[in-house]
Amino acid sequence: MRCIATWLSVCLVGLFACGDTEPATTPDSGIITTPDAGVDLTDRMFDPDRVIEVAITMDAGDWDALRVQARSIDMLFGADCQDAPFPKPYTYFPAAVTVDGISLDQVGVRKKGFLGSLDSYKPSLKLKFGEYVADQTLSGLQRMTLNNNRQDPAFIKQCIGYAVFRDAGIPAPRCNFAHVTVNGTDLGLFAHVESVKKPFLRRHFADDEGVLYEGTLSDFRDGWTGTFEQKTNKSVPTMAAIDAMRSALTVSSAQLLDALAPILDVDEFINYWATEVLIAHWDGYANNTNNFFLYADPVTGQVHFLPWGIDGILFDANPFPDGPAPPKAVYATGFLARRLYNIGETRTKYIARLRALLDQVWDESALLAEIDRMEALVIDLAETDPFSDGVDVRAEIEKVREFVRQRRQVLTPELDNPPVWDSPMRDTFCFLDIGSISGTFSTTWGALDRDPFVAGTSDFTGTINGAALVTTQRGARAGLNAGAQNGPKDEIHVVGWRDNGKLLLLVFSMPPEQLGPGTFTLDFSTVESFLFEFDPVAMDGQIIAFLSDGTLTLTAASSTDGAAVTGSFTATLIQSPF
Secondary structure: OOOHHHHHHHHHHHHOOOOOOOOOOOOOOOOOOOOOOOOOOOOHHHHHHHHEEEEEEHHHHHHHHHHHOOHHHHHHHHOOOOOOOOOOOOEEEEEEEEEOOEEEEEEEEEEEEOOOOOOOOOOOEEEEOOOOOOOOOOOEOOOOEEOOOOOOOOOOHHHHHHHHHHHHHOOOOOEEEEEEEEOOEEEEEEEEOOOOOOOHHHHOOOOOOEEEEEOOOOOOOOOOOOOOOEEOHHHHHHOHHHHHHHHHHHOOOOHHHHHHOOOOOOHHHHHHHHHHOOOOOOOOOOHHHOOOOEEEEOOOOEEEEEEEEOOOOOOOOOOOOOOOOOOOOOOOOOOOHHHHHOHHHHHHHHEEEEHHHHHHHHOHHHHHHHHHHHHHHHHHHHHOOOOHHHHHHHHHHHHHHHHHHHHHHHHHHHHOOOOOOOOOOOOOEEEEEEEEEEEEEEEEOOOOOHHHHHHHHEEEEEEOOEEEEEEEEEEEEEEEEOOOOOOOOOEEEEEEEHHHHHEEEEEEEEHHOOOOOEEEEEEEOEEEEEEEEEEEEOOOOEEEEEEEEEEEEEEEEEOOOOOEEEEEEEEEEEOOOO
């Protein structure tokens, strides 16, 4: 979200200048069984030297319904948004699937993703082979997880990151690549990531009958445990492991390690935590209480952290550039990491483990050779991928190489002088209603580098935190934003000067194929919209609200240069806690 704010600030500073092998055989039933208990057929499906070919054929209407299903940002609205796991809007649809020449009918296909990876043209996908035909598998796999790489312009980060976790001794999904088509349409290159389900647990633990939880904006403190989702043994709902962790973390520092010992191998967690930092997994547990699994092992009685959702790794930029730059060598937003880092004994162990990872796991030569191998394997598909329009994939891969080369030098100074972690705990991630806005606009289609006060007119009113929203000079403009963060977007900008001397900019953004007369819902999946405030003195700005529970009505709209773009809007203003 703040990446959008940074882009807009740069645009406005510039006087609105931004516009811009042979296939395996299968029985007729499609059920493939392992002929030898010592042979794992699934290993072939994760061969790192292969790009798997996946062809999906399904009813065109089903595909259109599947690809536009989306979590709405509305799920984060309201003070109770942390009380339960986030709702899933995704449903399975039947399809015929061919994987490297093996064809199965009646396979369940659904969309996947939280918010950052959502896309209606190239969605991340889950394939469930036994959704409609009991016990149906493919080369031993019950499922396939295909991630769309929307947040990885280099296309290779997930497979590198999971390999680093495994090299560090942490159970982590296997990963390779897949080329996917749907009804003959080329969707490009996907990361094929092993699903974290019971087969995964059997490969890494002596007993797979424990409870698996997924953490999504979840933590072990009051008000933050409700979003943990139980993934196994659902017939017996239980939060016992989560509650035990929460209770242990309420004791004093002097008592903490004794309280944790029965339920957590602290050294094992420190290894997991340090590996997140090593690969700069800023959106994981330690830094963002997000993208992780927790397995409550019935043999040991302890919980184990498992990595997930690591497409945003291997870059050292501050993902929240509107705030102070965080330390490089420690993430401690997660309550468990914070408590352990602020105890001298475990801080020392954490620093020592990160040093050991640099010495024993972070082999620059081997990592660079692996990057070279992956690039050679996928570059042709990556450069023609739908997400590569306007992206220099080779340059993005070179950025990954540079991260690998520099990581040791970046981390070592802070390991020699460990930083203090005393930032306040986050209060909530819920979005709160702070007012409303409505108005009209009239402009013509053209480049977004035009002066909006010349290019069009607008009129809008509203309230923010109980105060009237007063603006003076107003304008509007519309055009294609070819450099939008997640691909080209058609945008309408409605602007006005506030009485505090700051510029308000309302942005309505949609995929190019949607532009035209009609009424559109303001939400994450249809029209993304937000209110941005720019300070011309500080030459900086920020998103002050998202627009929700509203509509955008276009009485005229066309992407032909000079065509009229007119309409109206009404919405609730929702403030983000991030």
